[in-house]
Amino acid sequence: MTHSTLAKINASKMGKHQPRKRFGQNFLHDNFVIEQIVDAIDLNKDDNLIEIGPGMGALTEPMLQQVDAMTVIELDRDLASSLKIRIGANSHPNFHIITANAMQFDYATLYASFNNHLNPNDDNDNDNDNHNGATAKKMRIVGNLPYNISTPLLFKLLDYADLIEDMHFMLQKEVVERITAEVGSKIYGRLSVVMQYHCETEYLLTVPKGAFNPPPKVTSAVFRLRPHVVKPVQADDEALFFIVVRETFNHRRKTLRAIFKKSATMPTLTDADFMSIGIDGDARPETLSVADFVALSNLVSLHQNAAMPVAVDAIDATVATVAVDATVAIDADAAPALSSTSIQSAPKE
Numbered sequence: 109m110t111h112s113t114l115a116k117i118n119a120s121k122m123g124k125h126q127p128r129k130r131f132g133q134n135f136l137h138d139n140f141v142i143e144q145i146v147d148a149i150d151l152n153k154d155d156n157l158i159e160i161g162p163g164m165g166a167l168t169e170p171m172l173q174q175v176d177a178m179t180v181i182e183l184d185r186d187l188a189s190s191l192k193i194r195i196g197a198n199s200h201p202n203f204h205i206i207t208a209n210a211m212q213f214d215y216a217t218l219y220a221s222f223n224n225h226l227n228p229n230d231d232n233d234n235d236n237d238n239h240n241g242a243t244a245k246k247m248r249i250v251g252n253l254p255y256n257i258s259t260p261l262l263f264k265l266l267d268y269a270d271l272i273e274d275m276h277f278m279l280q281k282e283v284v285e286r287i288t289a290e291v292g293s294k295i296y297g298r299l300s301v302v303m304q305y306h307c308e309t310e311y312l313l314t315v316p317k318g319a320f321n322p323p324p325k326v327t328s329a330v331f332r333l334r335p336h337v338v339k340p341v342q343a344d345d346e347a348l349f350f351i352v353v354r355e356t357f358n359h360r361r362k363t364l365r366a367i368f369k370k371s372a373t374m375p376t377l378t379d380a381d382f383m384s385i386g387i388d389g390d391a392r393p394e395t396l397s398v399a400d401f402v403a404l405s406n407l408v409s410l411h412q413n414a415a416m417p418v419a420v421d422a423i424d425a426t427v428a429t430v431a432v433d434a435t436v437a438i439d440a441d442a443a444p445a446l447s448s449t450s451i452q453s454a455p456k457e
């Protein structure tokens with residue numbers, strides 16, 4: 109992708125669109141940054157590419173030049189119809205625009221429709237082959253979205269992890285640093301453990317405020333999530349795993365011994381218990397790897413079942429209730445940064 113191609117694309121943008129605060133619109137306009145992002149995504153012609161929140165097409169158009177087919181999901185009707193006029197008028201037959209809320213969207217249908225198109229005779233049983241030797245294409249998802257929906261959307265997309273090859277998102281730099289943090293670092297926390305349990309994570313590039321119009325209040329970054337095809341470690345009870353991660357990081361400055369001594373929500377664990385899974389009772393949460401957290405949550409699960417062998421239904425009910433709470437809490441992990449983003453800084457409509 110050359111600078112001049114991008115310059116032409118941007119020069120041909122539709123008439124002025126007033127950025128809408130309620131849709132969290134901060135449009136990328138720096139060609140150098142756009143080129144870096146598209147290069148980092150590293151597309152192939154036959155990719156099953158989906159962009160969420162294409163806006164005025166800053167990333168869409170250069171990406172569309174590199175693939176045979178692409179689907180975009182845009183909430184703002186005006187932007188969706190402008191894109192349709194501009195790119196549709198260029199008669200790109202395999203460019204699909206869906207006007208919808210990405211948060212309420214069924215990504216499995218999108219996956220199936222791309223792969224049925226690949227081979228209309230497929231039995232649509234999601235078995236990752238289409239019976240003519242070709243493999244069903246997992247989705248590659250890209251989004252520079254409002255930051256307040258990005259984290260919840262990431263968690264929603266993790267439900268479809270089996271159907272996703274990778275995801276490239278823009279978020280506040282500070283949140284991207286936490287998602288991709290290494291064990292032992294000061295910013296390693298709940299978001300790092302939960303994301304890295306599901307995906308390989310990679311920090312790709314820092315994006316300055318000036319690359320956007322209007323500029324957001326904080327620096328951004330682009331990162332890659334590649335869902336594990338086979339998870340390196342698997343929790344016996346995933347809902348419980350998320351609770352253990354949350355509860356433990358709620359006391360990130362305490363030792364595990366102190367956290368599990370008198371917890372209202374967790375069973376009591378002793379130094380011998382910690383030793384049985386190779387963890388030191390003096391350790392603090394930020395020094396536990398994802399594998400350590402899985403071992404810890406498996407141990408908690410054993411203790412809970414041993415403590416209440418009969419009331420299995422009751423345990424399930426408790427876990428289910430707290431699990432919902434856990435999801436909310438994980439999302440809230442990003443909350444301190446959210447209040448100071450772009451979304452508030454956009455001009456009034």
Ligand code: SAH
Pocket residue numbers: 131132133134135136137160161162163164165166167181182183184187208209210211251252253254257
């Ligand atoms: N990706 C473009 C636009 C960024 S602005 C660029 O980089 O320039 C964010 C875009 O996400 C806007 O187009 C906005 O309308 C869209 N958007 C916001 N909420 C959305 C949602 N829930 N579902 C789909 N699109 C959404």
